Every structure is written in structure tokens, then in C-alpha cells.
Amino acid sequence: MYSEKVMDHFMNPRNVGEIENPDGVGQVGNAKCGDIMKIYLKIEDNRIVDIKFKTFGCGAAIATSSMATELVKGKTIEEALALTNKAVADALDGLPPVKMHCSILAEEAIKAAIEDYRSKQLVSSK
Numbered sequence: 001m002y003s004e005k006v007m008d009h010f011m012n013p014r015n016v017g018e019i020e021n022p023d024g025v026g027q028v029g030n031a032k033c034g035d036i037m038k039i040y041l042k043i044e045d046n047r048i049v050d051i052k053f054k055t056f057g058c059g060a061a062i063a064t065s066s067m068a069t070e071l072v073k074g075k076t077i078e079e080a081l082a083l084t085n086k087a088v089a090d091a092l093d094g095l096p097p098v099k100m101h102c103s104i105l106a107e108e109a110i111k112a113a114i115e116d117y118r119s120k121q122l123v124s125s126k
């Protein structure tokens with residue numbers, strides 16, 4: 001039922017952990033199942049130079065977080081904001097329909113972390 005890529009990212013998730021003194025942190029909960037994801041960003045010159053995640057969730061949530069962090073690493077903030085859960089699922093060769101909601105966590109957590117980064121920028125430029 002899961003693609004090889006999903007299994008690989010579930011068994012060997014990339015970018016798991018925390019970043020000390022992150023530039024942005026985003027935490028979201030999945031309304032459907034209550035699972036939680038936290039994303040940490042390090043940003044330099046408008047680019048995501050490092051990203052880590054922690055997911056308290058199912059295998060599909062872990063695999064999509066892992067793939068999403070790989071996809072936005074090295075990208076600009078604007079490129080990262082354009083990432084959709086569908087693009088993440090496609091990069092994993094698809095998810096079973098009942099698991100598509102799990103992939104929303106990664107997209108939303110990245111957006112929340114970027115928003116956190118932007119709000120901190122506003123405060124420090126005052």
C-alpha cells in the first residue's frame with residue numbers, strides 16, 4: 001500500500017531533530033487525527049540553510065515531513081512557501097488516499113515556521 005520511497009523515508013527519515021537558536025519554529029496539529037509536527041528553520045539571506053523536524057504522528061506523516069524538509073532545504077522562503085502537500089506526496093510516488101491528510105502537516109508546519117521567522121524579522125527591524 002505504501003511506495004518504496006514512503007517506506008524509505010519512514011524507516012530512515014532525513015532531517016530529524018531540533019535546531020539550536022532557530023530563526024523560525026512552526027508547530028501544527030492535524031485536525032483529523034490530532035498528530036503534531038514541529039519544524040525548525042535556519043535562514044540566511046532569505047534562504048533555508050537548515051531545517052529539522054519532529055513529528056508525533058503516523059508513518060505517512062514522518063515520511064512526508066522527511067521528504068518536505070529535503071525539498072525545501074537550500075530553497076528561498078518564497079519557493080518553500082509554494083510547496084504543496086500534493087507536491088510532497090508526488091515526490092514520494094503517491095500516498096494512499098486515506099493518508100493524504102497526513103501530508104498536510106508538513107506543508108502547514110513549514111508555512112508556520114516561515115511566518116514565525118517573518119514576525120521575528122519585523123520585531124527586530126523596529
Ligand code: FES
Nearest residue numbers: 033035058061102
Ligand atoms: Fe495523523 Fe497520519 S494519521 S498524521
